[in-house]
Structures are given as structure tokens and as C-alpha cells.
Amino acid sequence: MYAYDEIDRTLVNERVSEFRDQVKRRLSGELTEDEFKILRLQNGVYLQLHAYMFRVAIPYGTLATDQLRALAHVARKYDRGYGHFTTRQNIQFNWIKLAELPDALEDLAKVGIHAMQTSGNNMRNVTSDQWAGVAPGEIEDPRIWSELIRQHTTLHPEFSFLPRKFKIAITASDHDRAAIKIHDIGLKLIKNEKGETGFEVLVGGGLGRTPFIGKTIKHFVHGRDILSYIEAILRVYNQYGRRDNIYKARIKILVHELGIEKFSREVEEEWQHIRNASLQIDDEVIEDIRSRFTYPAYEKLPHMPDELRQAAADADFEAWRKNSVAPHKVQGYSIVTISLKPIGKPPGDATAEQMDALADLADKYSFGEIRVGHEQNLALPHVAKRDLPALWKALDKLGLATPNVNLITDIIACPGLDYCSLANARSIPIAQELTRRFANHELANLIGRLHINISGCINACGHHHVGHIGILGVEKNGEEVYQITIGGRADEGAALGNLIGPGVKFDEVADVIEDVVEAYLALRERPEELFIDTVKRLGVEPFKERVYATR
Amino acid sequence: MTSPLEQKKIKIAGPSVVTANRTWDGIVVYRTAAKSWSADLSEAAIVRNSDEAKALLAESVADDVGAIGPYIAPVQVGADGKIEPGNLREQIRRTGVTIGQSAQA
Structure with missing residues (x-):
């Protein structure tokens, strides 16, 4: 888990106060909808068919149990008792009242959750591998870099009014669970021949009306230079991206129209101006962020505990285990994917009761941590193998043990x-x-x-x-x-x-x-x-x- | 169903209403003949030609505090005068999601 500091907490609280004032002025008529729209969008508030929709960020898909309980609380108190997990590590509430939104935001802020930049033409939630930090063979935890980019791009004045929305995803594994190739910028953590950490940088991926797979713009950017390189990309996009046509405004169109060679030359030129300046990251900055991620005190456990051996005789348990349980980097532990795809139900929805109960299970079996994946499922990242049978029984009672992860009904x-x-x-x-x-x-x-x-x-x-x-x-x-x-x-x-x-x-x-x-x-x-x-x-x-x- | 966000010209093919979402809570509302908003479709003002539609829409847009995003939506008016939504989108807005979501009010 990442522990927020006083600056983070102050920023989030100030944002709530600011939005409360904006909502008050909107409801009194002091602000017109035209004036208010951009403000609400910057706080994740859309207008949908039946009501306002409120999108809350779950940075790099990591949630603490008090945060999941706060989401359950919002679902119960301000919405209709459920939330919808999206394909970009957000959760959406579909029935929220504008007049109550500041209170919901205030309740979320108490546990360090916010909705900043979950909509609008700015840098959206930085997403990552939901197995970050626990996947075997990972270069290193990509959330450290996700957090660095999150801090740098949150409320960045130069990138708050981009031609269009902008999405970054990061992975540190060979198997890409973060879908980096369909993002505006995709980052793959790698090591160079000297063993230094850096990134393969992809640009111009995206779906929508005109889909493109991202292209590699640079095979290796040193970790210390990643902010300046991203900034250079964003500056080129900000300068040349089309603002006259919403359908052609994403960076993928610019990359396609200029061609990756010309686009990369533009980025390179911009980068040379800024790369050795203030955006160069000191090792201490990374170490400070790294130190704020806490990892469980894992026990030394056997690879195959008796509990798992005995449970293997249960065909239902085995069906679930085969699809839901993945290897962990620490012996004796597993990563458990929680299917939010029960038969006949909306994909990605979870009720407040399920969220609360899952938080309890995460406290009991996963060191208080939950992950959210772009496949609209959740995960418990640190489950001791000996606990798998008990966890499965508990999940089954909650309707959260459908054995369909990665199968045809995992839609x-x-x-x-x-x-x-x-x-x-x-x-x-x-x-x-x-x-x-x-x-x-x-x-x-x-x-x-x-x-x-x-x-x-x-x-x-x-x-x-x-x-x-x-x-x-x-x-x-x-x-x-x-x-x-x-x-x-x-x-x-x-x-x-x-x-x-x-x-x-x-x-x-x-x-x-x-x-x-x-x-x-x-x-x-x-x-x-x-x-x-x-x-x-x-x-x-x-x-x-x-x-x-x-x- | 064509999103009203793509509604460029006001051209109506039959009886229509102006619908929007109420500002403070976002619920679906309809413009009434009394220059107010109602959550009840049966209280909606019906327009039957482009000029009437333009006038009703202009009046609705002017009430920015009451409701947001007003647009013209088709309806069907039965022989008994009962008003029904004219397409699936509006049907869903009126009666709720079609997915058997138990949390639906």
C-alpha cells in the first residue's frame, strides 16, 4: 500500500472544499451549466441517462480495506447500493445526486480517495498491472513509477486543458495485464545492459472511433528521465493536437498523421531542451516514493500446504482454483482474482455488502489489500495458499466465487x-x-x-x-x-x-x-x-x- | 439509438416533448405546459411541429437552474391521450435499466 503524506491529504481536502463551493454556486444559479460543466468533469461527474454518474479513481488499481469500505459507504448512503468497476481502474456510481456529491467526496477524502481528473481533457488515472509488486518475474513494482507520474500530472497546469483526454498505463511484466498498447502512452519497465531501470515507451495507442495499436517511440528511456520524456510527448501533443475536431483530437491521430518518425523527432527536440533540467529525477525521490509503499511481512510457508492438498479432492474448489488462483512471487502465497462476472449479472458490478465483506476477507487473508484490474475483476494479492480453501468458501457465500476468470463468461x-x-x-x-x-x-x-x-x-x-x-x-x-x-x-x-x-x-x-x-x-x-x-x-x-x- | 448529443437540427416527425435531467439530483424530467419540470411524462407539453419544438426548447434551455441538457425527444400519444416514449433510449430513461438490476428503484 502507498501511504499518502500531508501534501496529498491537503490537496484532496482542499479540492473537496473547492468543489463544495462550486456545487453551491451552481445550485444557486450563480454558475451556469456551461460554466460548471468543465468543473464537474474535472471532478469525475458526468451526466448520464438517468442521473449524474460519479467516477472515482483507484490509482494503479490498489485499494486498502478502509478505502473499499468507504466506496461501499458511498454506494449505500449516496447511491443505490452498488458500484461499477470500469476498464480503467475506476469505480462508477450511477445514481448520485449533485447536491450530495460534496459530502460523498468528503467521506472518500478521509481515506485518501478522490475523483480528480477521472474525466475531462486532462491526464486520467494512471493505471497499472493489478498484480504489481507480487507477480513473479516482474522487473520491479511499477506502482512506484505510476505514483511518480500521478503526482507530477495531478493538477499540472500545462496539462489540464489538453486537446483531449490522455491515458497512461504501466507494466513491469512480460505478460501485459495493463493493456499498455491501447493507451496514449504505454510504459514497459525494463533494464538496460547496465542493469539500470528504464522504460520502453509506446505512444499513440487507443480505441474508439479510430483504433490504433501503440507504437514504440523510444526503446529505452532511463528512469530518471521518464518525467521529462513524458512531458516532451505531452508538449508536442499540446502544441499540434487538433482542437477543431473532437474525433481527431487524440494523440493517436497526431501520431498517425505525422508518422511515428516525425512525431518522435519532434519529441526528441523538445526533450533535449528539458531533459537535464528540473524534471530529472533524483534517486532520493524514487526512494522516498518506494519507502511509502509498504509490503506485507510474509511468512515462510510451504509450497504445497496440507489444506490445499486436502481441498484438491473437491471438484468445485479445484474448478475455482484453476481459473482464479495465480502464482505469487513469494513461496506459499497466491494471487486470487475475484470474478465480478456472476452468471446473469452485469459485468463489473459489486454491491455495498460485497465490498464490505470483501474488505473483511482482505483483512483476514490478504494483508488488508485489494486490487482492481482492467478486466473489471478484483484481486486479493497476498493470500497464503493454506487459506485458499477457507477463502473460497467465504467468497462463494458472497456470490464472488464464479469459476470463470479468463473464460468466455468473464466478459x-x-x-x-x-x-x-x-x-x-x-x-x-x-x-x-x-x-x-x-x-x-x-x-x-x-x-x-x-x-x-x-x-x-x-x-x-x-x-x-x-x-x-x-x-x-x-x-x-x-x-x-x-x-x-x-x-x-x-x-x-x-x-x-x-x-x-x-x-x-x-x-x-x-x-x-x-x-x-x-x-x-x-x-x-x-x-x-x-x-x-x-x-x-x-x-x-x-x-x-x-x-x-x-x- | 441516436444520442441527442448528436441532435443537430430540430426536425420532428411526430409528437415530441422536451426532456432533461433535474439539476440538483439528475433525475429525468419533462417540460410542462406550465413552464415547469415534471418527472411524470404524462404532464409533459406535447409539440407537433418544428416551430413549437424550437419555442419549447428555447424556454427550457433558459431554465438553466431547473434542469440541464434539454433536448427534444419523440413520444407516441395513444387514442386515449396516454403518452409513451418514442424510442428505446427514452423508454429506458423513463422506466429504468433493462438489466434486472435489483438495486433499481
């Missing part, structure tokens, strides 16, 4: 037309139906790893372009129509999916996905060949044929 979906004012079509009911179709665990297990991503409009909050199967809802002649893509992926091999054919109607989507899956099962060379690999080997055609032959 990523945006809120869609049920909540979102931008959406053209519903996402959640499609996800619900698909989870019912593939509810049989043996079938889901037979299919193996398969990620479905659903977006209710071209803005792609459900990351449909990078789903193994992507589903995009659009509107055609007043009806919801869904375009299906296959072959996308969001990891280190990030790729955009390809359309399989004409769009299909709302009530045909699940049938089409069943056809695609049946085709895969018939086409795969062996059970271990994943869906994504079969698509890579064969292309779209055989799937297209299977889906459209009878339609």
Missing part, C-alpha cells in the same frame, strides 16, 4: 444504453445472455481462454476492438444492431479484431456467438489451441461461413 462490457448518454445500443443485457448461454462450467472450460468485449457505441469503453470476440452495438434505422469482430487482443501481442460480416440484431447476438464458438471447437487442431490462435491460423473466413451460411 468485459461498458454500461451501454442502459446507463450511458453516448451509447447507441445496450451492452449489459447482451453480456447477461451470453453468460447464461455458456453457464455450464465444463463447456466454458472446454472452450478455454476466450475474452469477449462488448461496447454499446463506437467510443469503445468495452474495448471491443481488442476482444478475442468483440461486439459493437450501433443503431441502424432506430434498431440496435451489433457488429462482431474476432481476433483482437489487449496483451503484449495486442491486435485489432476483424469484422466477420454484417451486423446482427439484438436477439441474434448470442446465437451468432454460439456459432463462432462451435466453429472454433470444430476447427481447433488440439484442445490446447486457444480461440485466438485458431483465428490467427485460419483468419476470419471459416467463422464467417459458419455464421452467415444459414442467415
